[in-house]
Amino acid sequence: MDVFWSTVYPVEVYADYHMLYKEPRPLIHDLVPSRGPDNPHDFFACPAFHLHMANTFVVRSIVDANVGIHLEGFSALDDKSSLTAQLFSYMHPTRKGFRTILFDHRMLFFCAKPLVLATYPAFMHRSEVQTKLHYVPAAYDISKWLRPLQGTFEVSEDTRSISIREEDPLYYIKFETTEKVRLRRFQMVPELHAITHGCVHYKLFRQRSTLERVYAAFTGSHLDRRVLKLITENLLD
Known part of the structure; x- marks a missing residue:
């Protein structure tokens, strides 16, 4: 099954970010090099583990960021x-004792067939992203909605800094299918960016919309067909 991906930024800065993004790697390929000596309880040989990890990919940071966290905002801790x-x-906080942070890392996925994309914390890795931040997961059908994934995290109110390194795992994406997923990259174009912008802003006009309602709005406007046409015209592989 082909899953199309890109990054999405305004046209005037898109070229600044496009080359920084790499295709997400399968999680299992990322973990195998750290496999220890043979033992009878090796979970890498467990079929249940492989079923859970199937079509799961690692999304990584594209930059270094050593940042102070303050009530009024964020500050650079080095040049x-x-x-x-x-x-x-900052976004509006949800839980008492936590602040909600948006880390501006944008990835966009689309599929011609119904396919749920689910995101998870990077629980098999360990960096300050995992020890200081709490990733906010999500899931939606990427054939019926064109909304970018971003790094949304909670941080406890007593956390004063965060250090993220280039290539640090931010979160995992899992495609809920038994078919093998092939990622294919496409070039973002202004019309696709505009459609994405419309999806992001839809809930400003239709607040508290269910996923079923946004899917109906997207497909009812025939945007699924238009998006697929634009993507296939701008494939990079």
Whole structure:
């Protein structure tokens, strides 16, 4: 099954970010090099483990960021982070004792067939992303909605800094299918960006919409067919 992916930024800065993004690697391929000596309880040989890890990919940071966390915002803790500290912003908090952070890392996925994409914390890896932040997961059908994934995290109110390194795992994406998934990259074009923008802003006009309602709005406007046409015209592989 082909799953199409790209990054999505406004046209004027898209070229600045496009080359920074790499195709996500399968999680199992990422873990196998750390496999220890043979033992009878090796979970890498467990079929239940493989079933859970099937079609699961690792999304990684494209930048270094050493950032101070303050009530009023974020600050660079070294010269190298003077730009990347600007990638952090606050969202309205959900839970008491936590702040909700948006790390501006944008990936976009689409499929011609019904396919649920689910995201998970990067629980098989360990960096400050895992020890200081709490990833906020999500799931939706990427054949019926064109919304970018971003790094949404909770952080406890007493956390004062976060250090993220290029290639640190941010979260996992799992495609809920038994078919083998092939990722195919496409070039973002202004019309696709505009459709994505419309999906992001839809709930400003239709607040508290269910997934079923947004799917109906998207497919009812025939945007699924238009998006697929634009993607196939701009494939990079």
